Amino acid sequence: MPTPPRPEQPDPPGHFHVDRTLCIGSGICAATAPAHFTRDPDGRARSRPDAPPPTPEAEDAASLCPMEAIAFHPTRPPAT
Ligand code: SF4
Numbered sequence: 001m002p003t004p005p006r007p008e009q010p011d012p013p014g015h016f017h018v019d020r021t022l023c024i025g026s027g028i029c030a031a032t033a034p035a036h037f038t039r040d041p042d043g044r045a046r047s048r049p050d051a052p053p054p055t056p057e058a059e060d061a062a063s064l065c066p067m068e069a070i071a072f073h074p075t076r077p078p079a080t
Contacts, residue, residue, distance in 0.1 A: 013053035014074040016062055018045045022069035029061040029070060037061060037070075045069075 016036055018029070025043030029036070036051040036058040051058070054072065062070035 014072055015051060016047055016054065016058050016070050017073050018047055019069045019071065020044050020046065022067045024067055026066055028064050028066070032061040032064060033057040 018037065023044040025039065025045070027039060027043070027045070029045050030039050033055065036048055036055070037045050038048050039045050059072075062072065
């Protein structure tokens with residue numbers, strides 16, 4: 001019996017990653033896209049693990065980062 005075709009799978013949503021070795025804690029990303037970025041007590045940013053799929057606001061945050069510390073990755077990291 002032939003295998004039925006598999007339905008098209010959408011690309012998994014990617015995520016924005018903060019390189020914390022570059023971050024100077026300006027806070028621009030968290031202010032621009034608070035659903036995607038948050039700040040630790042030391043002021044440096046990190047991606048929210050529960051961030052929604054990429055949005056224009058997150059893209060703006062990445063482009064506004066003065067240290068170019070935010071990069072888009074096409075897949076999410078495995079859950080830890
Ligand atoms: S905008 Fe860039 S430098 Fe500023 S807090 Fe976010 S990641 Fe850090």
